[in-house]
Amino acid sequence: MSTVTPISKILIANRGEIACRVIRTAREMGIKTVAVYSDADRNAQHVIQADEAVYIGGSPSSESYLRADRIIAAAQSTGAQAVHPGYGFLSENEDFASALTDAGLIFIGPPVAAIAAMGSKSAAKKIMQEAGVPLVPGYHGDDQSDDLLAAESEKIGYPVLLKAAYGGGGKGMRVVESASEFSEALASARREAKASFGNDKMLVEKFITQPRHVEIQVFCDQHGNALYLAERDCSVQRRHQKVIEEAPAPGLTPGLRKAMGEAAVRAAQAIDYVGAGTVEFLFDERQDFYFMEMNTRLQVEHPVTEMITGIDLVDWQIRVAAGDVLPLEQDDIELDGHAFEARIYAENASENFMPSTGNVTFLRHPENSPYSRWDSGIIEGDDVTAFYDPMIAKLIVWDEDRDSALRRLRHALRDTRIAGVTTNTDYLYRIADHQAFREGGVSTRFIEQYGDALLQQDAELDEQDALLVLAAHIIRERQATHSQDPWSMTNGWRVNADAKHHVELIAQYAEAPVRMDLTQNGNELHWADANRSITLLPHGAVVIGNKRFTPEVAMVGTALTLFSDYGRFDARIYDAVSELIHEEEAGSLTAPMNGTIVAVNVNAGDTVTEGQALVIMEAMKMEYTIRAPFDGSVENVFFAAGDLVTDGAELISLTAAE
Incomplete structure (x- = not known):
């Protein structure tokens, strides 16, 4: 002992x-x-x-x-x-x-032998079978000949799932619908498994067409005690990676929870497990469950378990590693309420979840309370680099029941406002607001099934509305900061006439020159090119038609991000007045926003003329041309075609001609 x-x-x-x-x-x-x-x-x-x-x-x-x-x-x-x-x-x-x-x-963490036992999916399934843990029908043997794997697939019945025996994260995994697809899929999965894990051993399982991913949190000490801490539903996934998790899983009866929990404990005890672990199951439409794998560590989604049990799992990890007995027994575990976790990724969901890098110029999130929790390793001003996983935070909410917790999640996502990098917060909101998700019990194919709808921007956030709100913000900033000397004002002031503003905003889908006329009473703006007007209310609120906005705007340089109850909207500004006052630093050409370099038309040492196209970049689904501001020569070129760049990154340095 x-x-x-x-x-x-x-x-x-x-x-x-x-x-x-x-x-x-x-x-x-x-x-x-x-x-x-x-x-x-x-x-x-x-x-x-x-x-x-x-x-x-x-x-x-x-x-x-x-x-x-x-x-x-x-x-x-x-x-x-x-x-x-x-x-x-x-x-x-x-x-x-x-x-x-x-x-x-x-x-x-667990003993070395326990990690080794679960490190191979095929070996793990043999152990689970002996422990009486339900398995998906499949083949997990050592004979890896193409003919045998094909024959086993026929025996199991298509569709089947090919999986790398030593893999994870969706690598080396292929769904095979028919025998005619098998050879090509097997070769592809093997190549990927070999490249990712150094081992191309495969296993074959029956592919469950509408599975849920339900996992059990287990805990074991060094004295032979083991218990389970309810379950989590992690079915909402993209690229086999979880996006939103919840606990407890919707629709599970107490009897089914007990059966799954006891099976998970048998799995842990079969390998003499110690510490926090997660036994993952596939859960089908008939409410049958099958062992998938065991993660021999703490899971990213562990906070939802903490929220419904009141247990600090990291505290337990440390105590168990030191040799303490588990603080509670199985009958002491009580579940209270419902919790969700949304993973905040620095990525662009509309661009196939491409990671986004850059400086977090603006960050607001719900405060920690009994109802919400923010787990993150970044604060405003930190950089998100390309070296590590794009998950930058986890937003966790709790309430007394699932419907209340889900409403709280939607509100919390709208209140999570990040600029400087693109994030998936609006995408997460659309998941949480989708009818199928609200009804509960979605499968791991949820994102695949509803992908197009989840990528659609909120219809309520009309682009013209957003541009008007941003224009109003810019003009208000001028009003708040202008000089008392009328000859130095930059707020469009005129003698006995409405103020005139010429603001060019470039948004995701179109360029929009906005000529704003500010009435002499100072609270109404008109868009000269459209039958639209906006009324400025006290405390930052604005009204467009029958919509009232209380916006929050993050503005860094020429980049603007609008946050409102209707979602996030990105744009940039070219303002003739501002350009006269805030000239770019001579000789330095920078990226106007995060994007991708499409072409670089010059090399170091080249002579250039004013207006010559130097760099073409793509951002917000549009191309932008960076031109020479004067005659001169290229001193340095810092990026090449295909490179990702962040807002403000220096692209080219020039020396002016004498």
């Missing part, structure tokens, strides 16, 4: 929101923390919040967060007794766990 080992300092072998989360819990337990960081994370929040921080290498994870030797050295040099792996990176790496043990450090 294990004895309790005091832990006074923990090194966190991870980054981002999970590192910040572990730091917060450790502090509440009176335990010191050590962060590790790469070049890209020198000023990251987990580095700032930890008691100590150790640099471990370059920005690519292969040079830092995947370097077990450097992490172990950091732990030893700082006197940490234990290492928390978080999730991702080395969290399920048996060699890392073994090396920590050899170095005399406590791994806050």
